[in-house]
Amino acid sequence: MRAFLWFIGLFVAGFTVMALLAWPAYEWLSPHLDVKFHRLANRIGQLSLLIGIVLLARRLALADRRSLGYGLPRIEFLRELAIGLALGVATMLPIAFLMFGFDLRMLREGITLDGALLLKLAAGGLMTGLAVAFIEETFFRGAMHTAIARESGHRLAIVLTALLYSAVHFVGRHRIPVEELGPDSGLRHIAGTLAAFASPLGILDAFLALAAVGVLLGLVRARTGHVAGCIGLHAGWVWVISVLRESSRPDDASPWRFLLSEFDGVVGWLVLAWTLVIGVVVLRFYGHRTARGIGVADDALKRRKDPQAAG
Numbered sequence: 489m490r491a492f493l494w495f496i497g498l499f500v501a502g503f504t505v506m507a508l509l510a511w512p513a514y515e516w517l518s519p520h521l522d523v524k525f526h527r528l529a530n531r532i533g534q535l536s537l538l539i540g541i542v543l544l545a546r547r548l549a550l551a552d553r554r555s556l557g558y559g560l561p562r563i564e565f566l567r568e569l570a571i572g573l574a575l576g577v578a579t580m581l582p583i584a585f586l587m588f589g590f591d592l593r594m595l596r597e598g599i600t601l602d603g604a605l606l607l608k609l610a611a612g613g614l615m616t617g618l619a620v621a622f623i624e625e626t627f628f629r630g631a632m633h634t635a636i637a638r639e640s641g642h643r644l645a646i647v648l649t650a651l652l653y654s655a656v657h658f659v660g661r662h663r664i665p666v667e668e669l670g671p672d673s674g675l676r677h678i679a680g681t682l683a684a685f686a687s688p689l690g691i692l693d694a695f696l697a698l699a700a701v702g703v704l705l706g707l708v709r710a711r712t713g714h715v716a717g718c719i720g721l722h723a724g725w726v727w728v729i730s731v732l733r734e735s736s737r738p739d740d741a742s743p744w745r746f747l748l749s750e751f752d753g754v755v756g757w758l759v760l761a762w763t764l765v766i767g768v769v770v771l772r773f774y775g776h777r778t779a780r781g782i783g784v785a786d787d788a789l790k791r792r793k794d795p796q797a798a799g
Contacts, residue, residue, distance in 0.1 A: 491548060491635035492648045498540040499656075503678050506533035510674035526663045529677045541627070550631045557630035557715030559785040568716035568783045569723075572708075575773065576724020579766040583759065584732050590744050593736040593753070601735065613730035614723075621722035628653045628702070629709040629718045642710040650702030654695050658684040658751070684751075694749035697760040701725070704767045711774050713785030721770065729754055 510529035517523050545551040553559055560568065587593045595601070628649045636645035662680030664673055684691050705718045738745060738753035749756035778784045 489640065491639045492632075494544055494548065494635070495632050495652065498537060498544060501540055502533045502537040505536040506530075507674035507678055510677060511669075511671055514669070514673070524663075525666075525669055525673060526661070526677060529674060541631070545631055548631075548635045550635060554785070555631065555634045556626055557634070557709065557713075557718070560714050560716060560783070564783065565714065565716045568712070568714070569720040571783070572717040572720020573724045573727075574720075575770065576721040577728060578724075579721075579769065580725045580728040583762045584728055586758070586762075587732070587748070587754075588736070590747075591739050591742045592744055592748055592758070593732065594739045595736050599735055605735075609731045609734050610727075612734070613727045616730045617723035617725070617727035618719075620726050621719045624653070625705070625715045625718045625722055629705055629715050633706060633709055637710070642706075646703055646706030646710060649706055650699045653702040653705075654698035655685075657698055658691055658695070660684055691749070691751055693756040693760065694751035697749070697755040697757070697763060700760055700763040700767070704763060704770060707767075707771060708774055711771070711778055712783060717774065717783070 506529050509532050510525070513532060514523065514525050514528055517528065542551075545555075550556065558565065599605070632649050632652070633642075633645045636648055659681050660683065662677055662683070664676060664680070688695075705722060708717050708721065709715060732754060733752070738748050747756055747758040748754060
């Protein structure tokens, strides 16, 4: 658990630095630059988190490609990423169609899905998906999974990374009106960004859905020994969801609206159930590939030969 606590400490440190420095930095910069307090506070927190990750990676011996989940040769890594991307899109598209079929979501006012708009949404969604997947999978299924697995085994690594992965999605955007800014603004900004956790039942459906996604990605990571498939799957799912969010909105008049969370109008009980279904498909797919030694990193091959090494 020590490794996990180190990663929790990163976030605590990031929030602490944000609380202490956000207001002094704003006071210093605002007379000279047009800065928004919430953006400045978030950048300070992100920068401190990035510095902390670099320092922690060195301390826990994670600053190498294999530890970060990039142990495959480049060509093979890109091939596995592309396969994961196709599988991610293929497993997420049905749920998008289901949402429209049950009138859970409807096109936004003024939206006409012609070729030009679809191409624009698809290109933007792909870039968003890849960016999000590379960052999150490198951190969660890469560095964090490796650190916990070395100490406590893959099972605990999968569970703990999934829980933290889900939790960070509820660190919300918060803005304090300019006229209300003051020396305690850093603390109030943090309280606002964490406000969703004050009402846990309100985010329970989305939290469980995202945790299930995290478990599935962790299982793929443990089974293959790298993050290429995780990045591909994650990017494919975000790609479809991004297009869905940009082109449609939840239909609050639908009797099935409760299946979508209030958190973002996409993840929720329906996505949780669907994740359990596609989880069987995804794990069987990677199970067949690993059984044949296809797209598997060396450490995963060693675990297959020595089951005790799997933790």
